[in-house]
Amino acid sequence: MQHSEALFKQAETLMPGGVNSPVRTFGSVGGTPLFMERGEGAFVTDADGVSYLDFCGSWGPLVLGHRYPEVQAAVEDVVSRGWTFGTPVKEEVALAALVVEKLRCVDMVRFVNSGTEAVMSTLRLARGFTGRDHVLKFSGCYHGHVDCLLVEAGSGLATFGTASSAGVPADFARLTATMPLDDLSGLEQLFVEMGDKLAAVIIEGVPANNGLLIQTSEYVTKLRELCTAHGCLLVFDEVLSGFRMPEVMAYEHYGVTPDLVVLGKVIGGGMPVGAYGGRRDIMQHVSPLGSVYQAGTLSGNPVAMAAGYATLKAYFETDVPTRIEVLGNHLETGVNKVLADVPGLGFVRLGSLFWFYFGRSEAPRSAANIDGSGAAIFARLHRFMLNEGMYLAPSSYEVGFLNTAMTEANLDTFIAALAKAKKEGMFL
Ligand code: PMP
Numbered sequence: 001m002q003h004s005e006a007l008f009k010q011a012e013t014l015m016p017g018g019v020n021s022p023v024r025t026f027g028s029v030g031g032t033p034l035f036m037e038r039g040e041g042a043f044v045t046d047a048d049g050v051s052y053l054d055f056c057g058s059w060g061p062l063v064l065g066h067r068y069p070e071v072q073a074a075v076e077d078v079v080s081r082g083w084t085f086g087t088p089v090k091e092e093v094a095l096a097a098l099v100v101e102k103l104r105c106v107d108m109v110r111f112v113n114s115g116t117e118a119v120m121s122t123l124r125l126a127r128g129f130t131g132r133d134h135v136l137k138f139s140g141c142y143h144g145h146v147d148c149l150l151v152e153a154g155s156g157l158a159t160f161g162t163a164s165s166a167g168v169p170a171d172f173a174r175l176t177a178t179m180p181l182d183d184l185s186g187l188e189q190l191f192v193e194m195g196d197k198l199a200a201v202i203i204e205g206v207p208a209n210n211g212l213l214i215q216t217s218e219y220v221t222k223l224r225e226l227c228t229a230h231g232c233l234l235v236f237d238e239v240l241s242g243f244r245m246p247e248v249m250a251y252e253h254y255g256v257t258p259d260l261v262v263l264g265k266v267i268g269g270g271m272p273v274g275a276y277g278g279r280r281d282i283m284q285h286v287s288p289l290g291s292v293y294q295a296g297t298l299s300g301n302p303v304a305m306a307a308g309y310a311t312l313k314a315y316f317e318t319d320v321p322t323r324i325e326v327l328g329n330h331l332e333t334g335v336n337k338v339l340a341d342v343p344g345l346g347f348v349r350l351g352s353l354f355w356f357y358f359g360r361s362e363a364p365r366s367a368a369n370i371d372g373s374g375a376a377i378f379a380r381l382h383r384f385m386l387n388e389g390m391y392l393a394p395s396s397y398e399v400g401f402l403n404t405a406m407t408e409a410n411l412d413t414f415i416a417a418l419a420k421a422k423k424e425g426m427f428l
Pocket of ligand 1: 144
């Protein structure tokens with residue numbers, strides 16, 4: 001802790017909260033954030049030389065674990081030739097071709113530098129394409145810090161958003177309607193009231209930024225039908241869910257076809273990359289082909305593109321979804337055994353994503369059904385697991401990530417640590 005604590009003290013004087021992204025502060029679990037210095041496969045090592053089994057994986061990109069040899073080699077190869085030119089490069093063509101080949105819903109793709117940027121550009125495109133201004137999002141879904149999506153629901157249906165961050169003009173928030181997830185009749189009612197005004201409905205492929213709120217196929221299919229009937233675009237934000245599902249993408253998991261898909265995290269292999277893609281007739285509205293402007297100095301830079309390409313190539317060639325399912329089942333079986341006699345603590349998993357929920361017998365499907373009082377138990381558990389060498393994301397609302405560098409034996413150490421936590425009364 002010593003070195004991390006000293007670094008954090010200095011960081012706090014230099015950067016707001018000492019961090020460059022808020023949840024890194026350990027604000028909701030207490031204590032000092034750990035400064036990581038090395039990654040190797042399934043493990044990270046902090047500034048004090050302590051190693052942890054890493055269930056955060058840089059918040060999702062590292063589906064192959066840290067420093068996967070082919071990814072590292074691809075990055076080193078590019079860097080040895082120069083790392084940015086501001087011209088087209090072959091690496092972006094290679095990654096685009098792979099994305100278009102593998103993703104049924106993507107005819108054309110545009111690369112940007114973050115998930116936020118990709119979402120922002122997607123909504124501009126949806127608005128430019130439809131000529132409409134309003135969008136609908138769901139409470140509990142996070143789509144990056146795009147102004148018009150930093151809104152929360154008021155009560156009732158078709159609520160016009162109020163900003164959940166200072167600095168978002170009320171006029172921006174006004175264009176965003178918000179609905180609870182998993183409310184079919186509410187959704188139908190909303191479309192009656194304002195479906196024809198909506199440029200887009202944006203939903204996280206599988207909502208996983210506020211717990212893991214797995215939707216039913218019935219609900220998502222109905223959402224698709226309503227969008228089609230009202231000429232509004234269905235946008236799947238798969239920044240987090242993409243390449244994390246047994247079926248690769250969440251839209252395949254539900255069996256629906258979105259009009260536009262937002263990508264990030266895994267497609268950059270740990271480099272700063274976002275992307276959006278979808279139907280050709282829509283994507284042709286993006287500049288320079290069309291009138292929806294969007295650009296970027298470092299977009300499609302060869303280092304990020306090479307890391308993403310090497311990651312996706314290995315992902316498909318080594319059949320990551322199948323391996324993850326084996327690992328996931330192993331974890332799930334072991335954890336459920338430990339939690340069988342712990343009332344009020346549940347475990348839900350889909351593909352390589354998992355989450356602990358509190359106070360319910362069934363995993364919640366909407367933000368309103370999350371029992372927030374579990375946060376105090378999670379804070380204790382988080383600290384306990386750190387001491388056991390397990391690095392979980394520092395919030396009860398964040399999911400855990402599995403990667404293929406993990407082994408069954410690694411997961412057994414996690415299960416054993418959880419059993420020890422139970423024995424020591426962490427869940428009481
Ligand atoms: N959309 C989703 C679903 C996300 O999970 C995230 C990041 N967690 C974003 C958008 C924003 O991505 P970024 O942090 O790269 O801007």
